[in-house]
Amino acid sequence: MKRVALFGGSFNPIHKGHLALAKELCDKEELDEFWFMVSPMNPFKQNMELLDDNTRLELVKLAIADDARLVACDFEFSLPKPSYTYHTLQALKEAFPDTQFILIIGGDNWVKFPHWYKSKEILEMVDVWVYPRPGYNTDPITFPEHVRQISAPLFNYSSTDVRAAIKAHQDASDMLPAAVWEKIKEEHIYCED
Numbered sequence: 001m002k003r004v005a006l007f008g009g010s011f012n013p014i015h016k017g018h019l020a021l022a023k024e025l026c027d028k029e030e031l032d033e034f035w036f037m038v039s040p041m042n043p044f045k046q047n048m049e050l051l052d053d054n055t056r057l058e059l060v061k062l063a064i065a066d067d068a069r070l071v072a073c074d075f076e077f078s079l080p081k082p083s084y085t086y087h088t089l090q091a092l093k094e095a096f097p098d099t100q101f102i103l104i105i106g107g108d109n110w111v112k113f114p115h116w117y118k119s120k121e122i123l124e125m126v127d128v129w130v131y132p133r134p135g136y137n138t139d140p141i142t143f144p145e146h147v148r149q150i151s152a153p154l155f156n157y158s159s160t161d162v163r164a165a166i167k168a169h170q171d172a173s174d175m176l177p178a179a180v181w182e183k184i185k186e187e188h189i190y191c192e193d
Contacts, residue, residue: 003030005129006092007104008037008076008085011056013184014063015162015175017155019070021131024152025104026069035073036060039083051189053077062179086118089125103128104150107136123147166190 005025011018014036022034038057050056057074064070076083079091085103092101103126105113110130113119122128123146130138131152140149157175165172167190173181184190 002032002096002099003102004096004099005029005031005034005102005104006037006089006126007034008039008088010050010159011036011038011060012050012159013056013162013176013180013189014060015155015157015159015180016177017153017157017175019063019177020153020155021104022064022070023067025129025150026067029150031069031102033069033071035071035075036064037073037076037088039076040081055189059180059183062183063177065179084117086116086122086125089122093125101126104131105129106131107133107138110138110147111136163190 005022007018007022009018018036022036025031026034038053038060040053051059053074057072057077060072064072075092075095076088079087089101089103092099103122105128107130110128113128116122123144126146128147129150130140130143130147131150132138132154134154134156138149143149155175162172162175165175166184169191172184176184
């Protein structure tokens, strides 16, 4: 059975921290693929200004072009909005019955996980791997069955920090894959003037 990690998010934009996590898990956890599930609308971030779906998907494709294990996934684009993980997993299991999906979430999301739509049902559907995020204390001893903490490279910035740097006309190349940074500069993405 194919083993696929699902990593959902707005990826607004994808940055080096996202890529490092994906490559680390592919190398250490014998994953066949790691899917960057670009979300058209996160129920917890409905007021956030998002780049349009296809631009964010294109940036992911640029970021992962050199690693065949990494996949830019637009599966949620055709699902009802807002997209809830439970509904996405149901649809994925129907579309890919011979695939074992593993849900990857950050410690920040694990803290909020009990408030997710049908969180208990999600834990019955898939294994959940939690990666540490600075400022969020997750204790693996308290994790229920099918949930485990994974080690992952820690980066002290987020997509919000990347956008803020670009809006302030700062060099964000340290935080972004080269092809993504070039595209953002070329098309003045995230610049308001």
